[in-house]
Each structure stands twice: as C-alpha cells, then as structure tokens.
Amino acid sequence: MVTRQQCLYTISCLARFIEWRLIAGIRVMWRVGLLATASALAVAASARNDAPLQLAQTIPLPEIDGRIDHFSIDVKGNRAFLAALAKNTIEVVDLKAGRVTKTLSGFAKPQGVLFVPEFNKLFVATGADGAVKILDGTSLAPTRTASVSLGADAIGYDPRSKEIYVGSGGGDANKETGDLTIFSAATGAQVAALTADAHVGASLIETHGERLFVLVPERAQVVVLDRKTRTQVAKWTVPGIQKNVALDLDEKNHRLFLGVRTPASIVVLNSDSGAVVASLPTVATLDGLSFDPATRRIYTTGGEGFVDVTQQIDADHYERVAHIPTGPIARTSVFVPKWRKLYVAVPRDEERGAELRVFQVVP
Numbered sequence: 454m455v456t457r458q459q460c461l462y463t464i465s466c467l468a469r470f471i472e473w474r475l476i477a478g479i480r481v482m483w484r485v486g487l488l489a490t491a492s493a494l495a496v497a498a499s500a501r502n503d504a505p506l507q508l509a510q511t512i513p514l515p516e517i518d519g520r521i522d523h524f525s526i527d528v529k530g531n532r533a534f535l536a537a538l539a540k541n542t543i544e545v546v547d548l549k550a551g552r553v554t555k556t557l558s559g560f561a562k563p564q565g566v567l568f569v570p571e572f573n574k575l576f577v578a579t580g581a582d583g584a585v586k587i588l589d590g591t592s593l594a595p596t597r598t599a600s601v602s603l604g605a606d607a608i609g610y611d612p613r614s615k616e617i618y619v620g621s622g623g624g625d626a627n628k629e630t631g632d633l634t635i636f637s638a639a640t641g642a643q644v645a646a647l648t649a650d651a652h653v654g655a656s657l658i659e660t661h662g663e664r665l666f667v668l669v670p671e672r673a674q675v676v677v678l679d680r681k682t683r684t685q686v687a688k689w690t691v692p693g694i695q696k697n698v699a700l701d702l703d704e705k706n707h708r709l710f711l712g713v714r715t716p717a718s719i720v721v722l723n724s725d726s727g728a729v730v731a732s733l734p735t736v737a738t739l740d741g742l743s744f745d746p747a748t749r750r751i752y753t754t755g756g757e758g759f760v761d762v763t764q765q766i767d768a769d770h771y772e773r774v775a776h777i778p779t780g781p782i783a784r785t786s787v788f789v790p791k792w793r794k795l796y797v798a799v800p801r802d803e804e805r806g807a808e809l810r811v812f813q814v815v816p
Contacts, residue, residue, distance in 0.1 A: 505750060505762045505775050506795060506812040512551045514544060514798075514807035521798035521807065523607060525568040525575075526787050527590070533787075533809060534575055535798055536563035543577060545593065546809060557593060560586070565608040567617060569638050576638075578605035578619050583626070585619055585634075587641045597641040601634045602626040609656030611665070611680060615639055623652025623671060633667060635683070645683055649676060657700050659724075666709060666724075670696040675709070675727065689727030691720060699742035701751070706768040712742035712753055719751060719763060721771065730769045735761045736776075741786030743795070748814065752795050754779060754786040760797060760812065779810060 514521075519539025526533050526548075533546040543563055545555040565578030573590035583605050587597040604625025609618035615638045622632035631653040635645040651671035658665050658680060665678040673694050677687040691697060691711065699712030702724060709724040717739060721731040738756030745752065749765040760783075762775035780799035787796045793814040801807040 503815070504777070505748070505764075505815055506752075506760065506777055507815055508810060509794070509813040510551060510811035512546060512548070512809040512811070514546070514553060514809055516540075516556075517544060517807040518801055520782055521785060521800055522564045523566050523785055524787060524796070524798055525566045526789050526796065527568045527570065528789060528791055529570055530590075532568075533796065534566050534568055535809070536560075536566050536577070538562060538564065543575075548811075555593065557588070559595075564606045565619065567608040567610055569610060569617070571612075571615065572638055574638065576608055576617055578608055578621070580604050580606060580621075580625060583621060585636065599634075599636060599641060599643060602628070602632045604652055606652075607655040609658065609665075610638070611658045613658075614680065616644060618656045618665070618667075620653030620656065620667070622649075625652055631669060647678070647683060650674065654698055655700055657702055659702060659704055661704055666700060666702070668697055668700055668711075670698050670714075673697055675700075675711070675722070677727075687727060689722065691722070691729065694718070694720060698740060699753075701742055701744040703744055703746065703765070703768075705746065706765075708768055710742060710744055710751055712739045714739060717755065717757075719753060719771070721769075731771055733763065733771055733773065735763065735773065738782075738784060740784035741797070743786065743788035745788060745790065745814065747790070747793075748816065750774075750814075752786065752788055754783060754797050756782045756784045758783055760786065760795065777812075780805075780808070783810075 517537045522536040522538045524535040531549045535544045543557040547554045561579045561581035564580045567576045575588040577586045583601050583603045585599040602622040605621040617636050619634045631649040631651050633647040633653045649669050654668040654670045656667045665680045667676040673691045675689045694713045696714035697711040701710045707724045709722040711720040717737040719735050735753045736755035736757045736759045741754035743752045751763040753761045758781050760777050764772050764774045779797050781802050783799040785798045795812040797810045799808045
C-alpha cells in the first residue's frame with residue numbers, strides 16, 4: 454500500500470522533472486532565438502543603406518571545390534587571380550564581365566598569389582613543392598620557376614626595391630626554422646634568403662620608412678627587418694595569442710594591426726615599440742585583414758562566414774560596427790582602395806557554387 458509520504462515524494466520528483474524539462478526547453482528556445490536574432494541583425498546590417506559595406510556584385514566561380522586561398526587584383530586589367538587550393542589551379546576572373554575567363558593548371562597547392570603591374574608579371578607560390586612560378590601577365594604562360602622550402606605561402610612586395618618576399622618552411626617543410634626568400638620582381642632571380650624561428654607568413658613594407666614587418670604565426674611573433682640591410686631590428690612576441698596570420702599598417706598613427714586566429718581577434722600594436730595598445734574580438738578562422746585609411750576602418754574576413762567592419766575611433770580605441778554575412782569558409786579577401794571595394798572569395802557549399810563577392814564601401 455502506497456503511503457501518503459511516498460505519494461508526495463513521487464509527485465515532488467515528477468514536478469521537479471517537469472520543471473527541468475521546461476527550463477531545458479526554454480534554454481533551447483532562447484539559444485535558437487538568439488542565433489536567429491543574430492543572423493537577422495547581420496542580414497539587416499548588410500541590407501541597410503547606412504551599412505559600411507554594400508554587396509555590389511556576385512561573380513560565379515564554377516567548377517571550384519574546396520578552399521580558395523590568397524588572391525590578387527590587377528587594377529589596370531580589371532582581373533583577379535585566385536588560388537583554387539584543392540583544384541590546384543589559378544582562376545582568372547574578368548571583373549568587368551563578371552566571369553571566369555581562364556583556368557591555369559599545373560600548380561601543386563597554390564597558396565600565395567601576387568600580380569606586379571610594373572612588370573606585368575604574376576607570381577604564384579605553391580606549398581606542396583616549394584615552387585615560385587612566374588607568369589607573363591598577358592599570355593599567362595610560365596616564364597620562370599624558382600625554388601624555396603616547402604610550405605610556400607603568402608607573398609609580399611616592396612615597390613621601391615622591386616622585390617618580392619616569399620614565406621615558407623617550418624613544420625610544412627619538416628624543419629624547425631622558417632624561411633623568407635627574396636626575389637627580384639624584374640628578373641625572378643633570388644637576391645637573399647633569411648631564416649626565422651618557424652614558418653614565415655605574411656609580410657608588409659611600410660611606405661614612408663625602411664622597415665619590413667614579417668609574421669611568424671606559430672610563435673606569435675612579429676619580426677621587424679631593415680629593408681635595405683635585411684638585418685633584424687626587432688622581434689616582438691605577442692602575449693596571449695596563437696597564429697597571427699594577417700597584418701596591415703596605419704603609418705600615420707604608428708599602429709600595426711594583426712589578424713589573430715586564437716582568440717579570434719584584432720590586436721593593435723604600437724608599430725615603433727611592439728607594445729599592445731588594443732585587442733578586440735573579430736570573425737573566427739580569420740585570413741583577411743585590410744585597413745582603409747580614408748574611412749579609418751578595418752575589414753576582417755574569416756571562415757566563420759562574415760566580414761567584420763571595425764571603426765578606428767582614435768589610435769588606441771576601436772569599435773566593431775558591422776558583422777556582415779559572406780559564406781562558409783570565406784576566409785580570404787582583398788581591399789582595392791582605388792575602387793573603394795572589398796573582394797571576398799566564397800567557396801562552394803551545399804546550396805550554391807563558389808563566388809567572388811564584391812562589397813562597395815559606403816562612406
């Protein structure tokens with residue numbers, strides 16, 4: 454026979470179970486609602502007339518599967534050259550016509566791409582074989598191939614010395630040290646080879662000084678070199694981060710912007726001392742970062758599927774003002790100041806093919 458006490462205990466347990474289920478349901482609904490709200494706000498941000506970026510054009514990139522790595526813009530020729538990583542090709546896009554006009558094959562994991570208009574040459578760095586291929590800008594036929602260590606990736610350029618910088622080495626080459634190899638853009642001949650503590654990533658030359666900033670992502674380092682003597686003048690290890698993979702420079706305010714994977718953030722350094730002056734969250738799995746001096750905005754793109762717009766209030770203070778959808782794994786981007794446009798490479802997903810999305814900057 455069930456006692457009154459047992460009956461009350463059973464009812465109490467049942468009530469607690471119902472309460473727990475209700476709370477769990479509310480939590481799920483809250484999470485779903487929060488995600489839906491965030492998504493709606495992001496879509497609305499891209500559609501508003503006052504949004505800092507407006508989608509102006511979508512260019513289809515047929516027959517491209519997998520990730521799209523770095524790409525370069527030929528402003529005079531209205532062309533884009535995109536590294537189709539999995540396809541092992543360079544896709545040539547006519548930006549005016551809005552279509553792919555040519556597919557260049559024969560690249561073993563193309564990662565770094567740079568078009569140099571002064572010499573009408575296209576440089577492609579391939580990670581799987583450590584090659585740097587030089588193509589004629591008109592015929593797009595290969596004219597020369599140079600060699601670096603495996604893991605060849607981002608390519609930097611010094612418009613004053615007319616030299617390109619190719620990062621490679623480290624774990625991709627099964628060695629501890631990384632390499633920065635310097636070539637003449639005019640001839641393709643190697644002019645110097647430098648080493649770093651790990652794989653060398655992106656590099657950037659300041660316009661009004663003599664310094665070259667080089668990223669070593671696996672060590673969270675920024676190495677500062679004298680561009681003329683090629684000697685190291687500083688090495689900054691940024692605390693509390695992993696994989697600083699992108700960079701840009703605000704020379705007027707002496708600020709160096711780093712795009713960081715972990716935590717997903719923009720880290721702002723004093724470009725004279727290397728001191729951290731600001732850090733703020735941004736899109737995850739970042740690969741693209743550009744600073745626009747005209748609007749004092751930073752554009753970051755990442756595999757999370759958004760482009761973030763961060764406003765520089767002053768040299769030490771920054772605010773994210775937009776979080777605009779792009780597409781899954783849309784990591785790389787290029788900002789063209791002359792056209793006031795941001796180009797974002799969006800890989801294929803289940804619902805659509807790969808695309809090159811063009812965002813117009815709104816003042």
